[in-house]
Amino acid sequence: MARAGYLGSNVSRNMQIPHGVRIMFKRTGAGTNWIDMGDVSDLSVTPLAEFLEHFSNQDGRNALAKRILTNRGVSIEATLNEINAENLKLAFLGGNTSNTASTVKVTTSEVVAATIVAPITTPIWILSDDPAGGSTASVLRVVSEDGDTLYPDYTVAGTAGSYYIEDDDHQAAGGLDDLPVGTKLHITYETELSSTTGTTFTILDDTSVEGQLQFQIRNMEGGLAQILELDSVTIAPSGAITVPVDAVQQLPLTITAQIVNGEFGRMHLVDV
DSSP, X not given: OOOTTXXXXXXXXXXXXXXXXXXXXXXXXXXXXXEEOOSXXXXXXXXXXXXXXXXEOTTSSOEEEEEEEEEEEEEEEEEEOOOOHHHHHHHTTOXXXXXXXXXXXXXXXXXXXXXXXXXXXXXXXXXXXXXXXTSOEEEEEEEEXXXXXXXXXXXXXXXXXXXXXXXXXXXXXXXXXXXXXXXXXXEEEEEEESOEEOOEEOSSOOSOEEEEEEEEEEETTSSEEEEEEEEEEEEXXXXXXXXXSSSOOBXXXXXXXXXXXXXXXXXXXXXX
């Protein structure tokens, strides 16, 4: 039995420790195509309530006589952690999408291992395999097995079975010409893919992104799950799109609810 003056008797069950957050979004005009925004962090929901207050001073002292709700709304700040076409379109207010071959050059870089088999003529050496993946590449760095950094000015070329590394700028001496046959090398090379098939969209083309939103918050130990449905929202970029070299890239968004037929949406509480 609940104690007098208390709303509930099971305090621990009413404590919410979020264990899962999922945001679903459906663009206006997208039919039944709901999009799962994927992994989300830094989610905050701010109900907006602004009041007009009137104070009476009939007895010579101001006293609150009336408080009227004048503005209401819901604002959501969310940071998306999954980088895909749909999330990037939201973050960049992307326009029309095409899935055709593009001419954008995509640079790839990879460290591979190779072994000097025999010198042809200094400064050209035959390698045991193809460090360029079967294509001409620009070598960015050559490091021997013991960690010595050699000259970075090399080109990998050749055809299947006869790949070689050539010292471009140190023809007379230095580089690899003092390394014996069998020396193992770690080669970092760079290649450019001149044509790739992917998704392309124009950026900053839409004035806003509109649709419906649902997000779910589940409790770590069961209890109430909160499901918020918003009938009409606009999504806009919010702050910098960070691109850290050693952490997760993130896409911050601001989601603003709009009223439809007198309602913003519904909150469902489900005992799970």
